[in-house]
Amino acid sequence: MLYHESRRLGRTTILGFLVLALTILLQMGFSGWTLHRMYREMSVTLVNLSDVQIEALELKARVGDLRRFEKDILLVGKEDGDELAQAEKRWADSLEQAFLQVSKIRQEGTEHGGGLKIDTEAIERALAAYGQEVRALLPELGATGHLTPQQANAQLSAAKKISYALAAELDRIVEEAEVHEKEAMDRLAGQRRLLLGALLAMGAVSLLIGIALCVSVTRSSLSISRSLEHQALHDTLTGLLNRRGLAASMNANPAQGGALAYIDLDRFKLVNDLCGHTAGDDLLVELTEKMGRACARRNAQVARVGGDEFAIWMGAEKTLDAIRPLSEEIVHLIETHHFAWLGQPMHLGVSIGLALAQPGDLNREVIARADAACRLAKQPGSAKVLVYEEADPSLVKSRQEEQWAARLPQLIRDNRFLLYGQRVLPLQNGNTRGHVEVLLRGLDDAGQIVSPGMFLSAAERFHLMPKIDRWVIETLLASPLHPDCDYAVNLSGQTLMDKEYLPRLEALLRASGRARQISFEITESAAMSSIDTAREYIHRLKGLGCRFALDDFGSGFSSFAYLRDLQVDYLKIDGSLVRILGRNDADAALVQAIVQMSQALGLKTIAEYVETQAIAVQLTAMGVDYGQGYGLHRPEPLAHIVPGALSAGTA
Numbered sequence: 001m002l003y004h005e006s007r008r009l010g011r012t013t014i015l016g017f018l019v020l021a022l023t024i025l026l027q028m029g030f031s032g033w034t035l036h037r038m039y040r041e042m043s044v045t046l047v048n049l050s051d052v053q054i055e056a057l058e059l060k061a062r063v064g065d066l067r068r069f070e071k072d073i074l075l076v077g078k079e080d081g082d083e084l085a086q087a088e089k090r091w092a093d094s095l096e097q098a099f100l101q102v103s104k105i106r107q108e109g110t111e112h113g114g115g116l117k118i119d120t121e122a123i124e125r126a127l128a129a130y131g132q133e134v135r136a137l138l139p140e141l142g143a144t145g146h147l148t149p150q151q152a153n154a155q156l157s158a159a160k161k162i163s164y165a166l167a168a169e170l171d172r173i174v175e176e177a178e179v180h181e182k183e184a185m186d187r188l189a190g191q192r193r194l195l196l197g198a199l200l201a202m203g204a205v206s207l208l209i210g211i212a213l214c215v216s217v218t219r220s221s222l223s224i225s226r227s228l229e230h231q232a233l234h235d236t237l238t239g240l241l242n243r244r245g246l247a248a249s250m251n252a253n254p255a256q257g258g259a260l261a262y263i264d265l266d267r268f269k270l271v272n273d274l275c276g277h278t279a280g281d282d283l284l285v286e287l288t289e290k291m292g293r294a295c296a297r298r299n300a301q302v303a304r305v306g307g308d309e310f311a312i313w314m315g316a317e318k319t320l321d322a323i324r325p326l327s328e329e330i331v332h333l334i335e336t337h338h339f340a341w342l343g344q345p346m347h348l349g350v351s352i353g354l355a356l357a358q359p360g361d362l363n364r365e366v367i368a369r370a371d372a373a374c375r376l377a378k379q380p381g382s383a384k385v386l387v388y389e390e391a392d393p394s395l396v397k398s399r400q401e402e403q404w405a406a407r408l409p410q411l412i413r414d415n416r417f418l419l420y421g422q423r424v425l426p427l428q429n430g431n432t433r434g435h436v437e438v439l440l441r442g443l444d445d446a447g448q449i450v451s452p453g454m455f456l457s458a459a460e461r462f463h464l465m466p467k468i469d470r471w472v473i474e475t476l477l478a479s480p481l482h483p484d485c486d487y488a489v490n491l492s493g494q495t496l497m498d499k500e501y502l503p504r505l506e507a508l509l510r511a512s513g514r515a516r517q518i519s520f521e522i523t524e525s526a527a528m529s530s531i532d533t534a535r536e537y538i539h540r541l542k543g544l545g546c547r548f549a550l551d552d553f554g555s556g557f558s559s560f561a562y563l564r565d566l567q568v569d570y571l572k573i574d575g576s577l578v579r580i581l582g583r584n585d586a587d588a589a590l591v592q593a594i595v596q597m598s599q600a601l602g603l604k605t606i607a608e609y610v611e612t613q614a615i616a617v618q619l620t621a622m623g624v625d626y627g628q629g630y631g632l633h634r635p636e637p638l639a640h641i642v643p644g645a646l647s648a649g650t651a
Contacts, residue, residue: 008222013217023206052118052173055105059123060170062098068158069094081331084296088138095131104129105173106225118173126166133159186231237281238288239533241303249301249313250363257359259317261327262370264378265334266349268308283339283346284308290333298326311367320354320387327352327385351377355388359413372398401458408455408464414472416443419475421641423633424606427620434485434626435519438476439635440468465492473505477512479638488519488549493526497533502540508546515544519569523551527566538567549606554594562603571598573624575609581618588622595623 033578069091070483073084091440106120159395232247241249250258267289267334272280281335288302291310300314300323312330328409342405354374357366369388376397377386411417442450459465469492476487509515520541527534538548549570554577563571573594581588591607598605607619610629 009592019209023209053514055108056170056173059098059101060167061104062094062101065094069165072511098127103641126162126201130159130162235304238285240288241301245289245306245310246305246313247363248301251482253315255359256316258372259314259315259320259323260355260357260366261312262308262353264351264374265308266351268348271346279341284611287334287337293331294329300326321361323354331384352385353377353388403459404455404458408459411442412467418636419638422628422635424626424628425632426535427627435488437488440472463494466498467496469495476562477508481514481517484519488521490521493529496522496526496537497530499533502537506540517551519547521549521551524553569604570604572606572608578607579611581615592622
């Protein structure tokens with residue numbers, strides 16, 4: 001759902017911004033086109049009106065020239081015939097230019113007058129009438145004894161009136177053109193106002209679109225953000241708080257502390273395996289609804305922190321008096337919850353660990369304590385509700401293992417291990433030499449030796465043994481091994497179950513060329529838990545020249561039927577049987593039986609935990625082939641062991 005909302009928001013945002021961008025582009029295009037059209041039309045109108053004015057003023061100047069040339073004719077008179085002819089010619093040329101100027105005015109007015117009314121025909125008629133009046137007087141001026149200048153001037157009064165009227169008409173044209181220019185400017189101002197209004201309206205539309213888009217995107221983003229926040233803090237299946245939500249709840253008031261219950265359902269995996277995950281999910285929803293109602297009555301918060309793991313947090317609780325009754329109620333409602341699949345009732349169990357959170361405690365520490373108590377409660381014979389106690393040896397061991405599990409991967413990456421060795425010495429004269437069992441030691445931050453008992457149990461519990469085994473094997477094969485010494489390496493059950501590692505191990509042994517110097521020790525329990533894989537490891541590695549020993553033999557009873565099939569070379573008698581030799585005859589009888597069976601099968605025997613020379617003597621008398629223990633040799637760095645010290649009779 002959230003995915004679709006996000007996609008819808010993305011599409012809406014893109015579409016909205018495209019619409020907004022298109023609106024702005026249209027606004028810019030419209031405004032640019034309008035301004036261009038408006039100013040183009042206005043510039044053409046103003047230019048042409050100005051041209052009309054110029055042409056009218058030019059015509060007025062021509063009329064003035066006619067009047068001046070007319071006076072020249074009157075002043076010259078008849079005394080000088082040549083000057084009179086020249087004056088008449090100048091007047092005639094000026095009249096012709098006046099008619100041409102009228103044609104220009106007509107053309108400007110016709111093409112670009114912009115509503116300006118110009119009666120050019122009347123102007124031409126006036127010019128023609130004026131020309132007739134003047135031409136009618138010219139013959140009389142040239143004749144002797146006719147008109148005096150005063151008389152001629154009087155007779156030209158009609159022509160003067162015409163020229164005055166023509167000049168007045170031209171002034172009217174110029175003034176009217178000025179009026180039209182002013183109207184054009186006013187029209188331009190009005191168009192600018194309209195354009196500004198249109199731009200403001202379009203800007204308002206763009207603003208409204210932008211606001212609507214921002215509001216829509218913001219609301220959708222807030223909705224998605226709230227959904228993301230809810231999903232980040234809540235479990236999608238049950239709606240309960242998840243680990244982050246639990247941490248946020250615990251951090252709400254860290255100064256007050258509180259109490260935490262860690263809940264783990266028992267046999268829930270069986271429901272998933274038999275009924276399917278859908279049925280398992282339905283069961284979880286039903287149980288969480290019941291737990292939620294029970295917690296709500298006590299103002300507690302419940303969270304789902306794993307597939308079938310839950311946590312209940314009660315803030316401000318300084319004791320366990322409030323959360324313990326709630327935990328017992330949870331146990332009751334889960335164990336009495338009715339759930340059936342195909343008519344078959346399914347019953348669940350539950351284990352709960354309780355821990356107090358003091359002010360200032362880290363959340364992960366509180367959860368780890370409650371989780372450790374819960375794991376201890378899952379052990380057979382433990383109470384279903386168990387309180388974390390710092391002094392509890394089981395909890396202390398569990399916490400130490402967790403701490404080592406966190407440190408071990410870094411120790412492996414940093415090669416902070418050492419290879420030690422302990423001699424396995426021959427006890428019978430017929431055995432030519434013994435070999436060395438490769439042991440492991442760790443290095444702490446101060447460079448001090450760490451016993452394997454500190455970290456191997458953690459490695460086994462948290463499935464880190466394959467990495468440790470690989471480090472030991474690869475480091476051993478890369479070391480300068482003595483050619484006259486054989487080395488025994490332990491293979492854990494976890495490595496023995498890893499079929500994918502077998503080809504890599506074969507390649508390492510082939511590349512080293514030392515397969516015949518290597519023997520592998522596998523425990524009885526590991527061999528029995530993965531018998532088929534153990535057979536494959538033994539068969540393929542023995543084909544390279546390696547040997548095998550069955551370690552801790554005698555600690556169980558399932559391996560006798562498989563001894564022949566496993567085809568091991570050695571049986572290592574469990575140290576619990578060796579260290580008690582001499583207490584009674586029954587103990588010696590068990591060891592003697594193993595020796596006799598081994599001899600019948602053609603196997604060599606190795607006794608562990610040979611702590612004293614007396615035990616070594618007794619084992620020799622019983623026919624045990626090899627001995628190993630502090631009574632014969634204490635472990636030391638592998639590089640310090642001298643191969644020649646492995647011969648028979650060396651203690």
